[in-house]
Amino acid sequence: MPRPRAARLAAFDVAGVVALVAVAAAWCVVLSTAYGGENRCDMSYMYPSFFPVTNVALASPAHALYRYRDARARDDDVDDRARASGDASACVVINVFVPGTGGGYGQARSAASGTLESEGCRVEHYALDFAEELSAYNGMLLARQAKSVARALDGLRTLERARTERRVVAGWSVVGHSAGGLAAMEAAASALGSELGLTIVNLATPSAWNPVSLTLTQRAREAGVRRRWRTSDARRSVALVSVVGGERDRQVSSSPMGFVDDWVEEGLGVSASASTASRVGVSADHRCAAWCKQLIVAISRGFAEAFPRSKVLTAHQRARAFRDALGDKDAARAPSPTFGVPARAYEATQERTPSALAGVVANVLAPRSVMSAFAFALIAHAASPSILRERVVESVIASLAVYVASGWIANRAFDVRGDVRRALTTCMVLAHVPSLIAWAHHVLRTLPTYGFHALVPPFGAMDAVALCFAAASTRFGAIARDQSSGASRARQVAWCLAAGAAAPGNVGLIHIAGAVVHCAETLRLPRASLPKKVA
Known part of the structure; x- marks a missing residue:
């Protein structure tokens, strides 16, 4: 018989695959002409x-x-x-x-x-x-x-x-x-x-x-x-x-x-x-x-x-x-269901997809469990915009889907038992890619006309610090989960930040979560001393 923990992880993997398939299917519908129908907008003329x-x-x-x-x-x-x-x-x-x-x-x-x-x-x-x-x-x-x-x-x-x-x-x-x-x-x-x-x-x-x-x-x-x-x-x-x-x-x-x-x-x-x-x-x-x-x-x-x-x-x-x-x-005039699925389900998929980065960070910082899944969902719900907090059931279910789907990704992409640093670095860099593309586009269009003085401002100081943390982290080895009690507490704080970052609009918080872990592990916080037993 499989061990109970192994059985629980297998159940999480199955749930993660189901969630990923559902998200992929939803995006296929969203990107198809079946969703929303043909363009019925008229054109106007002007001079x-x-x-x-x-x-x-x-x-x-x-x-x-x-x-x-x-x-x-x-x-x-x-x-x-x-x-x-x-x-x-x-x-x-x-x-x-x-x-x-x-x-x-x-x-x-x-x-x-x-x-x-x-x-x-x-x-x-x-x-x-x-x-x-x-x-x-x-x-x-x-x-x-x-x-x-x-x-x-x-x-x-x-x-x-x-x-x-x-x-x-x-x-x-x-x-x-x-x-x-x-x-x-x-x-x-x-x-x-x-x-x-x-x-x-x-x-x-x-x-x-x-x-x-x-x-x-x-x-x-x-x-x-x-x-x-x-x-x-x-x-x-x-x-x-x-x-x-x-x-x-x-x-x-x-x-x-x-x-x-x-x-x-x-x-x-x-x-x-x-x-x-x-x-x-x-x-x-x-x-x-x-x-x-x-x-x-x-x-x-x-x-x-x-x-x-x-x-x-x-x-x-x-x-x-x-x-x-x-x-x-x-x-x-409410949108009719597409393939029997209400339009709101497709909207929620579009809203929550960027949260996968924060979900991966949370899953590599702590072992997966039912309690962690619900804690993740509740924190993400509390950090969501007010209009989404009014839809409690939808918000919690969507956050649970993010947790299990990103958990499967984290388990397959990284050795979550040890290589936490590589996972954090990857997620921090991926989150910066669109911003860097926007900056590069700005440089290519601005440099020929306005020179170097117009290039630097779009790159924020906080972005530079976050990328420096990510780059510096590649110099160090993998983070062990039980290295020190101080580092363990830092990872707990980072996990809560990652759960909050899973709320729509909050993904940028994963950079703070990564910085907290990197600092704690780099400083090598000492293990808390235990009181001696008295005979």
Whole structure:
């Protein structure tokens, strides 16, 4: 008969294989045309022109600001004469479009053309260009883009004050696509956001958490943004609208990922999905969210209702206007099961896949057991975003699946009885690969034009320290589990950190877990002395 421990490990391996097969099958469905169906988004037509705005200083020489102009737009001279005569129709809304990862300023043309015939105040559109930076993967790049968003808004406000004839500015807004919405939210977490009374509209933005927040720098940036939102007036004065694309979006299909209600006071947040919003009714893939006509028409209607010519609305009224423009969530429009499996199961698979790195770290730090599995799931659940904590059963089951699946990976890829250091090093390096790719992409695009002075900032100091730990660890041998009581306690702390890192958006914490173990083993903490027996 097999030993009880061997039988338990065999059961964990079977469960891990089942979980991995289920995840692989889910991803095959998600990446197939069967999930979300065909693209039903209509296209719109415009006559775009972009003019550089050179007198606004941004955070990087590689960034640029453009003003959008459509050939069908009214002439500015006509607007000036209307303002001089006191016509209320001369009011204007100044909007800045922020592209996402790998995106460009040209994507602003759809949203800009959609508001051309607005019944509300005329919307004047500007667009930022970030040289197609892969900002979602690199915290320093994203933070620098946020600074450019803030400087663009502040610079446009300065230009507005310097005009010889003052215009009636009815409001300020930002439309962000994908990671551009994250940069907009970071820019708004300041006095500027509350002073301008911003309205932020995020399209296909992972507003609740970044699914590829894999480094410590990225994790620290997101925690800092949330802290500033809690302590600033932006929480009480910014209207925040978030629309995810739905099932056809392979990056941000999850409705919980686009949840913004906990960023602002009640009534200021609008969280919607393009496929279930009654006035949109179609699912848009990640790029299509920037031009899908059904979605753009609803957003344009929101601008008209949030910025009417007759009066200036409060932040709560603007949020309500966008909510009405998008329409109520219609249960009849809920995505139908694909191959008999509810859409939420596929969304949870997309949300939890990056957690496998943290699961591997936890499994190499402590032996697998039923108690460890449930402790892992409970810690991961407690560290999850608030929208996921409301779904207790789903959250715990998803974390258990991560634990058993990553346990099988750890058991096959590493000798978990001894070679802990190699496993930690591998996971830390893998977590940094997307950020390093984003940095290399930035270097290749920036070096020929702007020289070496623009290359270093995107590489964060915390990332450098984490990689140094990983590189230095290769000099030492394997870590024995019973080396010292001090090291054992350090591994327990690291295990809890790894469990917390398994929560969506927290994967960057695995670098702290690795540093804790590396330090404890390198310092060779002495074994705790035991009291002598008294005869």
